[in-house]
Amino acid sequence: MTQYCKGCEYDPKKRVGDDACPFTTLYWDFLDRHKAQFSKNHRMSQQVNGLTRLSDLPELRVRAKKVLQGLSDGTI
Numbered sequence: 001m002t003q004y005c006k007g008c009e010y011d012p013k014k015r016v017g018d019d020a021c022p023f024t025t026l027y028w029d030f031l032d033r034h035k036a037q038f039s040k041n042h043r044m045s046q047q048v049n050g051l052t053r054l055s056d057l058p059e060l061r062v063r064a065k066k067v068l069q070g071l072s073d074g075t076i
Contacts, residue, residue, distance in 0.1 A: 016059040029064035
């Protein structure tokens, strides 16, 4: 991560949990929701295949909904 993350309350290495980085959570959620389209692009194959390694994908989907709601409410 860049210096922009220095001192942030969120952990960019985490996908789920209250201290998980919202950008990380939303990245993997977006990739999961659009994997059918991304799988057609050979440049995205490594990222799409990475989804199969995520054991916390169900929790990630729940966290992504909370993050999006928090952004909508202005609480994040």
